[in-house]
Amino acid sequence: MRRSFLHEYRYLKFLLFIVPAFGTWFIFALWPNLEIFYLAFYKWNGISKVKTFVGFDNFNNLFLDPSLPKAILNTAFYVLFLFMIQNIIAVLLAVILKRNTGSNNFFRTLFFSPLVLSTVMVAMTWGYMYDPNLGVINNVLGSIGLKSLQVDWLGASGRAILCIVLVHIWHNMGYAITLILAGLQTIPDTLYEAADVEGSNRVNTFFNITLPLLLPTLLRVSLLTIIGGALAFDYVYTLGGSMTVSEFDTLAVYMFRVMNYGVNVGRPSTVGVLIACIIFIVFLMQFVLTKKVEDSYN
């Protein structure tokens, strides 16, 4: 009887083992994030013992703020540039670097190495490079006779977003390549051998074998890219203005700026709710799409 009880309820001990870790994560990571859904309906200065319930007032004020549409647009551009440029380059590089040769290993390490640097340090360094007056990019262009290409890289909104995305890609390319390389390893070599025998060239092989079988991995990488872009903060904040709203602030940076005004914690909470909703919708779409792709392969 006793043995049967222990055997039947052995799952309880597994549950008990994960409770401390889960509890810590819940209290210090998940709960504070969930609290924004509560604070979004209150006006609170962060130091008062009184929170005033204001209903949807914070949301109304958010949508009246003329900076919000700009922040949403900047975020959309950021995600679009990041998604297209990073994923295309990462796939091409991963295919080229797939084989385990000495030079491939060297280049894999080279592409991965920027990841060990801190984000702020990378952004600050690129900020100095992008400086329109003293930066190395404009100085090099001037010295090789391309003065017409000397521009204020972070001056115009669209160009600034693209420049910041390039910094993001430079820093994180190694991570995307690693994930796609892992996906490539799951494609059996026999398929490539069969394609060789059939006389398929590299381009046909890529589009008809590699890409379709890589699709599930690409969808996952895409989701990470989209979330990373939607929550882009470090690069944008460091390269943008530190004191006040900048023309190319993304939603995450906009949320931080609003928080800095310090008079109402409810306002940045509404931005947090908005970001969470957008990401949740993207996650759902990706989930449905991945399921459909995986089902089609099955």
Add this chain to the structure above:
Amino acid sequence: MIMKKSKLISVLSLIVFAFLFVVAGCGGNTGAADKTTGQDQTTQAATTQATTVAQEPVTINFTTFRADDEAVMKKLIEKFESENPLIKINYDPQKDSGAYYQTLKANVLTGEGVDVFDIHPSVDYASFIREGYMADLSALDFNGNYMDGAKTLTTIDGKNYGYLNGVNMILCFYNKEIFKEVGVDVPKDFNDLVSIVGKLKEKNYGGIAYCGGDVKGVWMAAAMMNEEGGPENYNKYVTDIDTGVMTNIKDNAAIYSAMKTLSEINKSKILYDNSASVKYDQSLALFAQKKAAIMMMGTWVFGTSETDFPGIDYGIFAFPTLNKSNVAYAEPAQITCVFSKSKYLEQAQKFVNFLATPENTSIYIGAAKMTTTIKGVNADFKGSEMLSEQMEKGVNVLPIVNVKNTDLWQTATFTLYENILLKGADVDKEIASLEEILKKADLKNKQ
């Protein structure tokens, strides 16, 4: 049997989650309305009998965001502790002001871990007073030596809640050597400044280095508005916006004139190229590398001039507006305050009083290179004579404005200044656009 087991697991899981919810909820704000006003709490704290003189050493916590002052502050603390053996200071400087305020706010909410703290002269100062977290320092001895202007700044509703450590002027630094080479002198007025910059540009010395990449139009706008109309007028402007009273910005002539000055600065192209993207460090570099003969900067750099722009013989002058010359603009530095719920109120107040004596202020100002707010202080550092000279010509200090709705209008005003100064937008159109935003925000009903 299987049904029973899964039910048991479900029930146990629910108990675990419920426990976690309860634990997560513990210690948070209950949200229960506390009808005691901030003022009442302050009065209560102020009238609380001073803690009995400690028979054994007490330790008070002093926290600040001014990590740059660590060396001089440690010296002053050592001096204080030698004069007051029963009081120890636990000094905690934090360089990251974002993290500093998060910690400070958490400490004041819990009532623990802070006795003396520094605060920016911003909306936070007024918020902390409203919530009753600041002790009234009106009765302390230092008020006798405290300059009237500084006292006005830190006094709210007739009570002084802080000691303003100093002020930093934001004005133009100029390279004396380049000025001599080009044959120009300190500008007498705005038109003179435009002419001087033109001559400097002819000799490839660029325009005025301005860190628009970081501060956008805010610094220049604040300087112009305060120089033009003075702190009281600026206070009125900001308060009128916050309370929804402001409907036509042009009615405030000084503010409108300041906006016109911003527009003229853009049209005259006297700022360095691409100022909208020049960061703080880069504006210093332009001045240090002699690519710009003039730089708009705060006088806090007096303390770091040997590293920021070594070998440059510099002078200062106030940035002239269209109507005013020679009057400079200054921003208040940190305000040292006492936590009203401190267990060692008397000791904390004693420490603040100590910091604000002429002798100790001289030590601090000499290291921090600021303009003092205490009478009878002998400032002896490179640049102090320049500061004294400018003080005599006139300085308008940015006031602390007691506002509650900055989240509803501040971005729009910053955008106004940026668009006029850095993008050359039309003043009247931008003002009309701002007024439209303010109207939609309905600030009158948000009090």
